Amino acid sequence: MALETRVLQSDEWDVWYDQLELAFGGMPETPEERELYRSLTETERSLGVWDGGTCVATAGAFSFRLSVPGGALVPAAGVTMVGVSPTHRRQGVLSSLMRRQLDDVRAGGEPIAVLTASEPVIYGRFGYGTAAYSMSVEIDKTRVRLSVPPGTDEVRLRLVDPRKALADCERVYAALLAGRPGMPARQPGWELQALLDPESTRNGASPLRCVVAERADGEVVGYARYRVKPEWDLTGSDGRVDVADLDALDPAAYAALWRYVFSIDLTWTVRALKRPADDAVLHLVTDVRRTRARLRDSLHVRLVDLPAALTARAYGAPLDVVLEVGDAFCPWNAGRWRLTAGADGAATCTRTEDPADLELSVRELGAAYLGGVTLHSLAAAGLVREARPRALARTSRAFAGDVAPWLPHGF
Numbered sequence: 001m002a003l004e005t006r007v008l009q010s011d012e013w014d015v016w017y018d019q020l021e022l023a024f025g026g027m028p029e030t031p032e033e034r035e036l037y038r039s040l041t042e043t044e045r046s047l048g049v050w051d052g053g054t055c056v057a058t059a060g061a062f063s064f065r066l067s068v069p070g071g072a073l074v075p076a077a078g079v080t081m082v083g084v085s086p087t088h089r090r091q092g093v094l095s096s097l098m099r100r101q102l103d104d105v106r107a108g109g110e111p112i113a114v115l116t117a118s119e120p121v122i123y124g125r126f127g128y129g130t131a132a133y134s135m136s137v138e139i140d141k142t143r144v145r146l147s148v149p150p151g152t153d154e155v156r157l158r159l160v161d162p163r164k165a166l167a168d169c170e171r172v173y174a175a176l177l178a179g180r181p182g183m184p185a186r187q188p189g190w191e192l193q194a195l196l197d198p199e200s201t202r203n204g205a206s207p208l209r210c211v212v213a214e215r216a217d218g219e220v221v222g223y224a225r226y227r228v229k230p231e232w233d234l235t236g237s238d239g240r241v242d243v244a245d246l247d248a249l250d251p252a253a254y255a256a257l258w259r260y261v262f263s264i265d266l267t268w269t270v271r272a273l274k275r276p277a278d279d280a281v282l283h284l285v286t287d288v289r290r291t292r293a294r295l296r297d298s299l300h301v302r303l304v305d306l307p308a309a310l311t312a313r314a315y316g317a318p319l320d321v322v323l324e325v326g327d328a329f330c331p332w333n334a335g336r337w338r339l340t341a342g343a344d345g346a347a348t349c350t351r352t353e354d355p356a357d358l359e360l361s362v363r364e365l366g367a368a369y370l371g372g373v374t375l376h377s378l379a380a381a382g383l384v385r386e387a388r389p390r391a392l393a394r395t396s397r398a399f400a401g402d403v404a405p406w407l408p409h410g411f
Helices: 010-023 031-040 093-107 166-179 190-195 251-262 306-312 362-368 375-380 391-399
Strands: 004-007 047-051 054-067 073-084 112-116 133-140 156-160 209-214 220-229 239-248 267-276 294-297 299-303 319-326 335-341 347-351 358-361 384-386
Touching (some): 004 093, 010 031, 010 047, 010 054, 010 073, 031 190, 054 093, 073 093, 093 112, 156 251, 166 209, 166 220, 209 251, 299 306, 299 362, 306 335, 306 347, 306 362, 319 391, 358 362, 358 375, 362 375, 375 384
Parallel strands (some): 073 112, 239 267, 319 358
Antiparallel strands (some): 047 054, 054 073, 112 299, 133 267, 133 294, 156 209, 209 220, 220 239, 335 347, 358 384
């Protein structure tokens, strides 16, 4: 029987989601988690592959607006819930889903698609480039102290129920959008994902806790969500603080929140995952070697409408460059494009027959799109070729951002 790919119907969601869980190893979820993901699913953007009456593959997309260099919020498809049954792998099923999905994204007018990958090796062949890296830190409090900026002592901290503090935390989050490329503006309901706290995933840690940082007038300017994992051995306590989220609007509030998690009694280690690669905590600690910082890939970017994507972001220097772009999977992007940007960062991008200055694939262009990965570093790896002298240096300088892209919670 031939496989059928079709848009998900609401009454098929449970079967569709069960297939997704199977593809990811059958990890059990609480009713609260399942209901949240049901409510967030955009069925009209969700695809299922059916073999007779059995769902054998899934893929979906969330509608986002993503912050890009310059502070604009660009429509983006947040690719999600991609999985293929073990019985149907290596039969072209994933490629057909990616083909259908990118065609739909283009038809819907979204210039970019983004995802966080369970296995990063999968998506490069579909034109996704690694545009952001996340940093994890595990800090030994017995050997590391914090050097805090002036004003830290004036910040007032208050422990609150995470749900009661949610609106204040979301205001802080929204205020940070324009300054951090790769940060998605949250659609209604997405703020609840950060509060999911099933006991089955705590591994013996406490329930989620929240501390907010306030100015003298009571305005919330930062927050940290965290768990405490108590441990004991023959010498006494050996607990750990796991930081889930920590955001702030100014350096004093940021430092005060880190100082708070460092001060929690009976703990000797602070661990934080999915931090930006340029996280300022690296400059607060007295011994960066003892932070045990580690990088891994995070956000992958795919330019779906190349000229629309390149003109949606701003550039850090004037630019006039001809890019010869390869894109076998979305051939409408392939060819030579003249990208120009003025001193104000605004850009135009049009097709041209002029000789190329740089040659690269759409994958590398996606990697450099948010400014955290430089074209210079990609060229050093042999992934970008300079066809005209000095074109690489000026183009890389214009593309590069002054902050590393932000890391979203998984789509």
